[in-house]
Amino acid sequence: MTALIYCPFPNEDSAKEIGRALIEEGLIGCINVGPSIHSLFVRNSKIGESEETPALLKTDKSLLQRAISRLEILHPYDTPAILGWPCVAGSATTDWLGQLGSGANE
Template structure:
């Protein structure tokens, strides 16, 4: 099961995180404040950002990426996938129940 690493400006991070959970594309999205230094258009930039760690499933991953690309304000958003090993079974069960169509 993947965890998806996403960076976003603070004013967009809330919408991205909430959308992913509301639309059941992620069970949870952790938000971490950070300062990023990067090269863009030939210049060095330093900006406040938030790291989003979205817990999702294999089946939901492609739709999560599509949704983030659709609502993210950057031309080229940072979206990186980490596949887990050794995940706690109880956590994996909760995530699987929280992502995808609702049984309610």
């Protein structure tokens, strides 16, 4: 079963670099890096804002927690916002992501 991870990065280069590392480690099969977004947030009881680069990472459900854990380590933010969830529906074109969890890509 396919799983998705959403995570904003400080810039496009860091998203691509970390995405490539996760692909090379066999933890994700794909990363879609979006254009810059403007983020408003609260941190330490203060409202902040910044430009960030959103990314959607695709993996197999069996690798979801391992991919999130590794992303936390590689991410340049001290406390990155990382959201992951299994997909309950998808097209047959996502079946190749199941090969990640089976070790077929190793």
